[in-house]
Amino acid sequence: MIPVFDGHNDFLQRVVASGPPVWLDGDGTGHLDLPRARAGGLVGGFFAIWIPAPLNPNDAAAVALMENPPFAMALPDPIPFAEALPHAFAQAAALKALERTGTLDIVTSARGIRAALAGGRIAAVMHMEGAEAIPDSDGLHLWHAAGLRSLGPVWSRPTAYGHGVPFAFPSSPDTGDGLTDAGRQLVRDCNALRIMLDLSHLNEAGFNDVAALSDAPLVASHSCVHAVSQSSRNLTDRQLRLIADSGGLVGLNFASSFLREDGRRLPVEGFSTMLRHLDHLLAILGEEGVALGSDFDGALMPRDLADAAALPALLAAMRDHGYGDALIRRIASENWIGLLERTWGE
Numbered sequence: 001m002i003p004v005f006d007g008h009n010d011f012l013q014r015v016v017a018s019g020p021p022v023w024l025d026g027d028g029t030g031h032l033d034l035p036r037a038r039a040g041g042l043v044g045g046f047f048a049i050w051i052p053a054p055l056n057p058n059d060a061a062a063v064a065l066m067e068n069p070p071f072a073m074a075l076p077d078p079i080p081f082a083e084a085l086p087h088a089f090a091q092a093a094a095l096k097a098l099e100r101t102g103t104l105d106i107v108t109s110a111r112g113i114r115a116a117l118a119g120g121r122i123a124a125v126m127h128m129e130g131a132e133a134i135p136d137s138d139g140l141h142l143w144h145a146a147g148l149r150s151l152g153p154v155w156s157r158p159t160a161y162g163h164g165v166p167f168a169f170p171s172s173p174d175t176g177d178g179l180t181d182a183g184r185q186l187v188r189d190c191n192a193l194r195i196m197l198d199l200s201h202l203n204e205a206g207f208n209d210v211a212a213l214s215d216a217p218l219v220a221s222h223s224c225v226h227a228v229s230q231s232s233r234n235l236t237d238r239q240l241r242l243i244a245d246s247g248g249l250v251g252l253n254f255a256s257s258f259l260r261e262d263g264r265r266l267p268v269e270g271f272s273t274m275l276r277h278l279d280h281l282l283a284i285l286g287e288e289g290v291a292l293g294s295d296f297d298g299a300l301m302p303r304d305l306a307d308a309a310a311l312p313a314l315l316a317a318m319r320d321h322g323y324g325d326a327l328i329r330r331i332a333s334e335n336w337i338g339l340l341e342r343t344w345g346e
Contacts, residue, residue, distance in 0.1 A: 007251030007293030222293030251293025
């Protein structure tokens with residue numbers, strides 16, 4: 001079985017709600033747990049800390065809106081640090097609890113990834129999606145000491161650091177202002193600490209600012225192609241070329257609404273749409289710049305990719321499409337590990 005290293009999941013919220021047994025044994029819900037990870041060949045990935053929004057794309061009202069484009073959801077209001085921190089702390093503690101089960105390592109280096117894989121444990125990167133729980137540079141250093149190695153300055157709402165894209169279709173990602181002064185300092189601090197900066201959810205002006213400031217490879221951990229699906233969350237060819245020029249990477253998002261050409265929040269049927277996005281990414285980023293970023297437990301999955309256990313079906317579709325085993329291995333895991341080695345410097 002070809003191993004998979006995944007660029008994004010939102011599983012930690014389920015652990016906060018249910019405890020570590022939801023990881024060890026599963027509860028029949030969601031997209032991810034240890035048994036399904038083993039069944040699908042999932043060996044590691046980015047476990048996101050995310051502050052719940054009062055209205056998010058999985059709520060009933062938003063789902064009804066997104067099922068019938070065109071739509072343009074308003075950006076949620078900013079979330080204050082004092083409100084965000086308890087949520088972030090609980091999810092970080094949940095990831096630490098998973099580590100104590102002996103089935104998962106929180107990895108902070110490429111060496112750590114390889115050691116976890118060699119020991120048969122899941123290699124988990126602590127990621128924060130939206131920096132509401134980081135008040136300043138001192139706070140970032142504290143989170144780094146706790147194991148944070150990947151950070152998206154925004155989710156799809158504003159923070160002290162920048163502006164996210166709204167959920168809208170059809171829409172350009174050019175939806176607002178760039179990074180704030182604090183956001184520019186955040187980029188410099190992340191570069192100094194070797195924390196990977198994640199551009200998924202950041203608007204185009206903020207993306208441009210990171211591209212101009214950062215000395216690390218540019219990364220969008222869970223995004224799709226705007227030329228195929230005109231969602232505000234998807235990346236334009238110009239953005240993809242900037243990522244390619246930096247030696248960076250894009251992880252293909254499995255969210256049906258970002259994959260579908262019509263933008264509807266309905267399950268994608270089969271794998272042809274996903275393969276069209278992958279073909280486009282490969283044409284611009286090359287074979288070392290494309291990976292996977294599922295968004296498990298955070299989005300509506302394709303019908304034939306309902307959870308982590310179904311990952312081999314996606315890899316089989318790549319093979320049937322004409323991708324060789326070497327390319328499939330790069331997309332499935334090797335490109336993420338190589339990118340982290342280049343970013344973390346270890």
